[in-house]
Amino acid sequence: xxxxxxxxxxxxxxxxxxxxxCAQDPPPRLEVFLEGGGSFLxxxxxxxxLVGVACPALCTPAGCVPCPPASSVTVTSxxxxxxxxxxxxxxxxxxxxxxxxxxxxxxxxxxxxxxxxPAVSGYNRVDLISxxxxxxxxxxxxxxxxxxxxxxxxxxxxxxxxxxxLSGLVNADNGSQFAWNYGAGADLVLQRxxxxxxxxxxxxxxxxKPSSVSGITGLxxxxxxxxxxxxxxxxxK
Numbered sequence: 365x366x367x368x369x370x371x372x373x374x375x376x377x378x379x380x381x382x383x384x385x386c387a388q389d390p391p392p393r394l395e396v397f398l399e400g401g402g403s404f405l406x407x408x409x410x411x412x413x414l415v416g417v418a419c420p421a422l423c424t425p426a427g428c429v430p431c432p433p434a435s436s437v438t439v440t441s442x443x444x445x446x447x448x449x450x451x452x453x454x455x456x457x458x459x460x461x462x463x464x465x466x467x468x469x470x471x472x473x474x475x476x477x478x479x480x481x482p483a484v485s486g487y488n489r490v491d492l493i494s495x496x497x498x499x500x501x502x503x504x505x506x507x508x509x510x511x512x513x514x515x516x517x518x519x520x521x522x523x524x525x526x527x528x529x530l531s532g533l534v535n536a537d538n539g540s541q542f543a544w545n546y547g548a549g550a551d552l553v554l555q556r557x558x559x560x561x562x563x564x565x566x567x568x569x570x571x572x573k574p575s576s577v578s579g580i581t582g583l584x585x586x587x588x589x590x591x592x593x594x595x596x597x598x599x600x601k
Contacts, residue, residue: 390459391459391503391599392456392557392600393455393456393457393601394453394599394600394601395453395454395456395559395597395599395600396451396453396597396598397450397451397452397453397561397595397597397598398450398451398595399450399561399593399594399595399596400447400448400449400450400593400594400595401447401450401593401594401595402445402447402448402590402592402593403445403446403447403448403470403472403490403591404445404589404590404591405443405445405472405490405590406443406587406588437478437479438478438479439476439477439478439479439533439580439583440477440479441474441475441476441477441571441572441583442474442475442477443473443474443475444473444475445472446470446471446472446473447470447471448468448469448470448591448593449468449469449470450466450467450591450593450595451466451467451468452464452465452466452467452494453465459500459503459504460500461498461499461500462497462498462499462500463495463496463497464494464495464496464498464512464514465493465495465496466493466494466496467491467492467493468491468492468494468567468591469489469490469491470489470490470591471488471489471490472487472488472489472490473485473487473488474487474522474528474572475528476528476533476534476574476580484526484528484531484533485522485526485527485528486522486526486527486528486533486534486572487520487521487522487526487534487538487572488522488523488526489520489521489522490518490520490589491518491519491521492516492518492519492543492567493517494514494515494516494543494545494567495514495515496512496513496514496545497512497513498510498511499511499512506552506553507551507552507553508550508551508552508553509549509550510548510550510551511546511547511548512547512548512549512563512565513544513545513546513547514544514545514546515542515543515544516543516544516545516567517540517541518540518541518542518567518569519537519538519539519540519541520537520538520541520572521536521537521538522534522536522537523536524536532575532577533574533578533580534572534573534574534575534578535575538572538573539573541569541570542570543567543569544567545566545567545568546565546566547563547564547565547566547591548563548564549561549562549563549564551597556599557598557599557600558597558598558599559596559597559599560594560595560596560597561594561595561596562593562594563592563593563594564591564592564593565590565591565593566588566590566591567588567589567591568586568587568588568589569586569587569589570584570585570586570587571583571584571585571586571587572587
């Protein structure tokens with residue numbers, strides 16, 4: 365009976381020791397990952413454009429009636445909240461240091477709304493390529509937290525028949541914009557070649573630009589895209 369009582373604690377000890385023993389080995393150098401999460405862009409900004417008023421020639425012997433000045437119309441922009449797909453690879457060159465290349469996509473809709481008029485949508489996707497440095501704080505444990513930061517290129521785009529594109533407020537493609545990001549996360553090493561990753565990043569770039577013919581000014585500033593995500597990591601030698 366005494367030996368039977370000893371078996372459960374031994375099994376528990378072995379279960380705890382195996383992941384710890386695996387974590388003591390040098391981590392695999394190359395890994396690929398696939399994550400999903402949310403994409404929470406800030407609420408955009410506001411701008412304005414001038415609207416001219418038709419002025420009929422109303423003249424009398426006493427003189428002509430002056431035309432009223434052009435009025436300014438406020439335009440606000442906003443982003444939808446949506447999901448995000450995040451994939452890439454990391455190369456570890458020490459236990460604690462790694463380089464990462466990644467691609468992410470999210471179908472955030474960018475909308476413009478002139479004052480007193482309904483909102484019209486323009487861009488409906490965000491593509492971003494990033495190159496990051498990753499620093500693991502602990503590398504010999506089951507839970508391996510890390511911090512990261514990097515640079516990349518961001519692009520807002522949408523269909524050519526989007527309402528904001530047809531009305532001339534934005535172009536179908538915003539072009540490439542410089543972007544940078546920072547964040548933190550943790551790997552839960554389930555096996556030597558398999559892990560679960562949880563992380564949170566902030567992608568920072570410029571606001572989408574209106575078209576050159578729209579006359580809108582003031583839509584400038586910084587756009588923050590907060591991205592919480594979770595996914596799987598496959599680690600190779």
